[in-house]
Amino acid sequence: MSADPSTLAVHGGEPTFDDQVLPPWPQHDDAEEKALLDVLSSGAWGSTHGDVVATFEQEFAEYQQAKHAICLNNGTLAIAAALRAAGVGLGDEVIVPPYTFIATASAALFIGAVPVFADVDPVTHLLDPQATEAAITPRTKAVIVVHLAGRPVDMDAFTAIGHRHGLTIVEDCAQAHGAEYRGRRIGAIGDLGTFSFQSSKNITAGEGGAVVTDDPDLAQALYSLVNVGRVPGGGWYQHTTVGYNLRLTEFQAAILRAQLTRHPHQQQTREHNATILTDLLGEADGIQVAPPDPAVTAHGRHLFMFRVPALGVAGTRDAVVSALAAEGLRAASSGYVPLHRHEALDREITELTGRLGQPYPRTELPVAEQVCTDTIWLPQRYLLGTEEQTRQIAAAIVKVVAAHESLPRPGA
Numbered sequence: 001m002s003a004d005p006s007t008l009a010v011h012g013g014e015p016t017f018d019d020q021v022l023p024p025w026p027q028h029d030d031a032e033e034k035a036l037l038d039v040l041s042s043g044a045w046g047s048t049h050g051d052v053v054a055t056f057e058q059e060f061a062e063y064q065q066a067k068h069a070i071c072l073n074n075g076t077l078a079i080a081a082a083l084r085a086a087g088v089g090l091g092d093e094v095i096v097p098p099y100t101f102i103a104t105a106s107a108a109l110f111i112g113a114v115p116v117f118a119d120v121d122p123v124t125h126l127l128d129p130q131a132t133e134a135a136i137t138p139r140t141k142a143v144i145v146v147h148l149a150g151r152p153v154d155m156d157a158f159t160a161i162g163h164r165h166g167l168t169i170v171e172d173c174a175q176a177h178g179a180e181y182r183g184r185r186i187g188a189i190g191d192l193g194t195f196s197f198q199s200s201k202n203i204t205a206g207e208g209g210a211v212v213t214d215d216p217d218l219a220q221a222l223y224s225l226v227n228v229g230r231v232p233g234g235g236w237y238q239h240t241t242v243g244y245n246l247r248l249t250e251f252q253a254a255i256l257r258a259q260l261t262r263h264p265h266q267q268q269t270r271e272h273n274a275t276i277l278t279d280l281l282g283e284a285d286g287i288q289v290a291p292p293d294p295a296v297t298a299h300g301r302h303l304f305m306f307r308v309p310a311l312g313v314a315g316t317r318d319a320v321v322s323a324l325a326a327e328g329l330r331a332a333s334s335g336y337v338p339l340h341r342h343e344a345l346d347r348e349i350t351e352l353t354g355r356l357g358q359p360y361p362r363t364e365l366p367v368a369e370q371v372c373t374d375t376i377w378l379p380q381r382y383l384l385g386t387e388e389q390t391r392q393i394a395a396a397i398v399k400v401v402a403a404h405e406s407l408p409r410p411g412a
């Protein structure tokens with residue numbers, strides 16, 4: 001890889017792109033405005049008085065091809081509630097990937113369960129089924145698979161693991177609304193699927209979450225967890241179990257209903273541009289983009305991720321990300337830190353396992369170590385531009401990566 005370093009914006013050259021020209025995120029129009037005003041004037045602002053959350057739950061369940069959807073206030077507590085509904089609790093081990101947003105692991109800790117990290121695949125960054133099976137102990141109760149970046153994991157392998165070992169499979173779908181595995185929308189392929197509607201997500205109300213499932217008992221358990229232990233159709237002060245209040249507001253559901261109708265069209269644009277980026281970056285020297293997988297019949301396209309192993313070796317990945325920002329790709333990111341090295345998680349796991357007198361589960365995670373040094377990603381907004389803008393984004397990446405050796409290294 002080589003290029004004239006003086007052309008880099010970070011060295012005083014012309015920036016290749018300006019991400020301000022891309023469509024903004026989030027997007028809204030009259031549909032959100034009207035829906036919000038309708039809730040406002042109705043006076044029914046909470047879901048215990050109105051029916052907008054319940055209507056969205058039906059629409060979202062249908063969208064994800066699940067029998068039930070239960071809304072709640074965010075994707076983090078969606079995972080905690082899903083685990084709890086499945087009976088996961090104190091001291092149970094939950095296998096999670098180390099390359100994901102921290103919430104996947106912290107949600108297990110919230111209910112007193114111990115997150116156990118299993119390694120990821122070097123091409124897709126997704127949880128590796130073989131590594132997962134190797135991490136199972138007699139204490140394992142659940143696996144949280146993450147459809148990271150919107151790309152579904154190998155659900156055939158994970159449902160087989162679930163059946164073989166009697167484990168609950170939770171799909172963390174925070175980044176994968178509308179994604180499909182072998183023609184079926186993700187979420188209820190495993191036992192439970194959790195979603196986030198936080199600001200950056202492809203369907204958003206600023207905050208929010210949902211759990212989908214085909215199992216009526218899990219759906220009822222979730223209803224109770226979200227509604228202070230109430231049961232559907234039961235009395236206001238009838239708390240059959242101990243539950244939280246995790247309810248979504250009618251305002252959020254009003255926005256989500258409008259966002260849901262816009263999602264299919266936005267996904268087409270993201271898919272189209274992601275294919276262009278995959279082709280252009282795939283042709284470039286040293287850049288690795290995960291190839292399409294025939295089992296992935298629809299990609300959720302939340303992040304566009306690629307690896308440049310040479311940057312990991314040279315230690316120039318973060319400098320490349322800064323140089324991309326100078327080129328106008330201000331939202332390019334170095335991505336996640338490896339969760340098995342995360343100090344706060346480590347502290348909590350040490351304290352919890354110490355109190356319970358259980359071993360601190362440590363696994364070898366060489367792939368996660370590697371990908372954390374050489375992965376770069378772009379947010380989904382970067383997939384919403386025109387073809388020409390997409391080509392400019394690719395050109396900026398190719399230009400900077402080719403000149404990476406001119407960039408400062410850590411400690412230099």
Ligand SMILES: Cc1ncc(COP(=O)(O)O)c(C=O)c1O
Pocket residue numbers: 074075076077100101103104146172174175195196197198208209
């Ligand atoms: C993979 C993953 N899981 C869980 C979450 C948590 O969702 P929320 O921010 O709505 O709590 C996120 C959100 O960033 C995520 O990306």
